Amino acid sequence: MRVFFDDLGTRHQILGRDYRELHHWSVARLETFWEEAWQDAGVAVSAPHTAVLTDRSMPAERKLPREAWFPGTRFNFAQHLLRWRDARPALIAETERGERRRVSYRELYDLTARCTAALRRLGVGPGDRVAGYLPNTVETVVAMLGTAALGAIWSSTSPDFGYQGVRDRFGQIDPKVLICADGYHYGGKVHDSLENAARLPRAIPSIEQLVVVPFVDSGAPLPAGSITWEAFLGAEPAPEPEFPHFPFDQPLFILYSSGTTGVPKCLVHGAGGTLLKHHVEHKLHTDLRRDDVLFYYTTCGWMMWNWLASGLAQGCTLVLYDGSPAYPEADRLFRLAEETGITVFGTSPKFLAGCAKTGLVPRERMKLASLRTILSTGAPLEPNQFHYVHEAIKADVQLASIAGGTDLIGCFMLGNPLSPVHAGEIQGPALGMDVTAFDEQGQPVLGARGELVCRAPFPSMPIYFWADPDGAKYRRAYFEDYPGVWRHGDFITITEQGGVIVHGRSDTTLNPGGVRIGTAEIYRIVETLPFVNDSIVVGHPIGGEPQVVLFVVLRDGLTLDGGLEEEIRRAIRSQASPRHLPAVIRQIAEVPVTVNGKKVELAVAGLLRGEPVKNKDALANPDALKQFEGLGL
Numbered sequence: 248m249r250v251f252f253d254d255l256g257t258r259h260q261i262l263g264r265d266y267r268e269l270h271h272w273s274v275a276r277l278e279t280f281w282e283e284a285w286q287d288a289g290v291a292v293s294a295p296h297t298a299v300l301t302d303r304s305m306p307a308e309r310k311l312p313r314e315a316w317f318p319g320t321r322f323n324f325a326q327h328l329l330r331w332r333d334a335r336p337a338l339i340a341e342t343e344r345g346e347r348r349r350v351s352y353r354e355l356y357d358l359t360a361r362c363t364a365a366l367r368r369l370g371v372g373p374g375d376r377v378a379g380y381l382p383n384t385v386e387t388v389v390a391m392l393g394t395a396a397l398g399a400i401w402s403s404t405s406p407d408f409g410y411q412g413v414r415d416r417f418g419q420i421d422p423k424v425l426i427c428a429d430g431y432h433y434g435g436k437v438h439d440s441l442e443n444a445a446r447l448p449r450a451i452p453s454i455e456q457l458v459v460v461p462f463v464d465s466g467a468p469l470p471a472g473s474i475t476w477e478a479f480l481g482a483e484p485a486p487e488p489e490f491p492h493f494p495f496d497q498p499l500f501i502l503y504s505s506g507t508t509g510v511p512k513c514l515v516h517g518a519g520g521t522l523l524k525h526h527v528e529h530k531l532h533t534d535l536r537r538d539d540v541l542f543y544y545t546t547c548g549w550m551m552w553n554w555l556a557s558g559l560a561q562g563c564t565l566v567l568y569d570g571s572p573a574y575p576e577a578d579r580l581f582r583l584a585e586e587t588g589i590t591v592f593g594t595s596p597k598f599l600a601g602c603a604k605t606g607l608v609p610r611e612r613m614k615l616a617s618l619r620t621i622l623s624t625g626a627p628l629e630p631n632q633f634h635y636v637h638e639a640i641k642a643d644v645q646l647a648s649i650a651g652g653t654d655l656i657g658c659f660m661l662g663n664p665l666s667p668v669h670a671g672e673i674q675g676p677a678l679g680m681d682v683t684a685f686d687e688q689g690q691p692v693l694g695a696r697g698e699l700v701c702r703a704p705f706p707s708m709p710i711y712f713w714a715d716p717d718g719a720k721y722r723r724a725y726f727e728d729y730p731g732v733w734r735h736g737d738f739i740t741i742t743e744q745g746g747v748i749v750h751g752r753s754d755t756t757l758n759p760g761g762v763r764i765g766t767a768e769i770y771r772i773v774e775t776l777p778f779v780n781d782s783i784v785v786g787h788p789i790g791g792e793p794q795v796v797l798f799v800v801l802r803d804g805l806t807l808d809g810g811l812e813e814e815i816r817r818a819i820r821s822q823a824s825p826r827h828l829p830a831v832i833r834q835i836a837e838v839p840v841t842v843n844g845k846k847v848e849l850a851v852a853g854l855l856r857g858e859p860v861k862n863k864d865a866l867a868n869p870d871a872l873k874q875f876e877g878l879g880l
Contacts, residue, residue: 621647
C-alpha cells in the first residue's frame with residue numbers, strides 16, 4: 248500500500264501519509280484511484296477502455312449498472328488468474344481425513360485447459376451457467392477457472408446444502424452442466440451427496456450433463472447419464488487453451504442471498520469488478536505477495552470462497568480445507584497453518600470463540616512462525632477476541648476484522664497495513680469506498696450509531712439480479728431508503744480515530760424504549776460469560792412495547808436458574824446499559840444458523856410472532872427452529 252501511494256504521490260499530488268488521508272484521496276478522486284488500481288493489477292487486455300466510469304448515478308440510469316465501468320476494454324478473468332505457469336504451488340488441498348494434494352501453477356493451468364476443452368465439447372459458451380455442488384477442493388477451483396475461461400458463469404454451493412436449498416438456487420439460473428461430488432467429510436463422518444445430485448437433473452431440465460467428482464470414493468453407482476470427472480476431462484492432454492476476451496462487466500459469478508425469508512436472490516457479479524475489487528483487497532489491504540500462503544476457512548457456498556480463489560491473481564499459494572475446523576481436535580486448523588506455512592489465516596469470530604471456550608492456546612503447541620495476519624469475518628469480532636488472539640495464538644500478528652458481503656463480493660471495511668489496530672474495531676473503510684453512517688434523517692454521523700451506506704458507485708456492485716429485467720428488485724434491495732445511496736443493512740459506528748464498529752444487521756436492530764441497539768452489543772457481553780456457549784437475541788413486543796428477548800445455550804450440564812440469569816443481567820447492565828437488559832431470558836439447546844454459520848434473528852423473531860419460516864433449507868440446523876414455535880412470551 249505504501250509503495251502504491253508513493254508511486255502515485257508525485258503524479259497526483261497526494262498529500263498526507265496516514266491511511267485516513269489516503270482513503271480520503273481515493274474517494275475524492277474516485278475515477279483516478281480505480282484507474283490506477285486497474286493499471287497496478289497488470290491485466291492483459293486486447294482493447295483499451297475509453298473511460299473509467301461513465302455514470303456515477305446509483306443505480307445507473309440504464310436501470311442496471313451495466314457498462315458503466317471501463318467501457319471498451321476486453322480481457323479474460325481466468326487468463327489473469329493463470330498468468331503464472333511455474334512449479335510454485337498454486338493449491339494445497341486437505342481433506343478432513345488428512346489427505347493432502349499439491350498442485351503447481353503449471354499443473355493448474357494444464358488442468359484448466361482440459362476442463363475448458365471439456366466444457367466446450369458440451370457446448371458451453373459465453374453466458375451459459377455451470378453449477379458446482381462441491382466441497383472446497385482442487386476440482387472446484389479448476390471447474391470455476393474453466394467456466395470463466397469461456398465467458399460462462401460459475402455458481403457454486405456446498406454439499407451440505409439439502410436438496411431443496413440447492414434446487415432453490417440452481418433452479419433459478421438454469422445451468423447447462425452440474426458438477427457434484429459423491430459426498431463429503433464432516434466431524435469424522437462421511438455424508439452422501441449423490442442422492443441429492445441425482446435428483447437435480449430431473450427437477451432442472453436445463454442440466455444436460457452431470458459430472459461426478461469422487462471426493463470420498465464411496466463406490467456408490469453413478470446416477471444414470473452422469474460421467475466421472477476423469478471421463479469428463481478426457482484422457483488426452485488438451486491443447487493450449489484460447490482465452491477469448493470479454494467486456495469488463497462480463498457475468499462471472501452468480502451468488503445467492505441467505506434465503507431465510509424466501510427464495511434466495513441471485514446476484515450476478517461481473518468479471519472486471521470482481522477482479523479489481525479483490526486486487527485492491529488482496530494486494531493493498533492484505534499486503535499479499537507471491538511468496539505468501541493464503542487460507543480462509545470457507546465452503547463453496549460462501550462468497551469468501553470466491554474471494555480466496557481470486558488470490559491466484561497475486562501468484563501466491565492457496566490452502567483449501569474441507570471438513571470440520573475442530574476435528575479431530577480443536578487445533579486442527581492451526582496444525583494446518585503450521586505444516587503448510589500459512590501467512591494469512593482467515594477465520595470467523597465463532598471459530599475464535601470456540602477456541603477460547605475450550606481453553607485452546609495454540610502458541611503452547613506450535614510456533615506458527617510464518618503467520619503474520621489473521622482475518623476474521625462473518626460477524627462482529629468482539630474486543631475480548633482481539634486479546635485472545637494476541638495472548639493465546641500469536642503476539643506479533645495483525646488481527647484484521649473485515650466486513651462486507653455477498654452483495655459486493657468483497658468488503659466495505661477491512662484491515663490495512665498502515666493503521667493501528669484497536670480492539671473491537673475494524674481498522675477502516677476500504678479504499679475507493681465512500682462509506683459512512685447515516686442517522687435516521689439520512690445525515691452522516693461520526694461517533695454515533697447509524698446505517699452503513701456507500702455514497703458513490705464501486706466496480707463490484709452486482710451488475711444485475713437474475714430474473715430482474717427492469718431492475719426493480721435491484722433498486723429495492725439497496726436504494727429504496729436513500730435514493731442514489733447504497734444502504735447495506737448494517738448498523739455501525741465510525742469512531743473518531745477512523746475505525747468502524749459493527750453492531751449487527753439494521754433490520755434486526757432492537758428498539759426498547761426508542762433506543763436503537765445492535766444485537767452484537769449484547770452478544771459481545773453474553774458470549775464471554777464462561778457458562779454461555781452461544782446466544783441469539785431478538786426484539787419482540789411484550790405488553791404492547793418492543794422488548795429485548797435473549798435465548799442462551801449454556802455449557803453442558805447447566806440449567807438456567809435465577810442465579811445464572813442474574814449474572815447475565817449484571818454483566819449486561821455493567822458493560823452496556825439498563826436499556827440493553829432483556830425483558831425475557833430463556834434457555835435453548837441450539838441457536839439456528841444458516842449454512843454459513845450466521846444467526847437467523849429475523850426467522851426467530853418471526854416465529855415468536857407466529858409467522859412460519861419460508862425457507863428452512865437455507866439453514867444448517869432447521870430443527871432448531873422448533874424451540875421457538877408456539878412459545879408464549
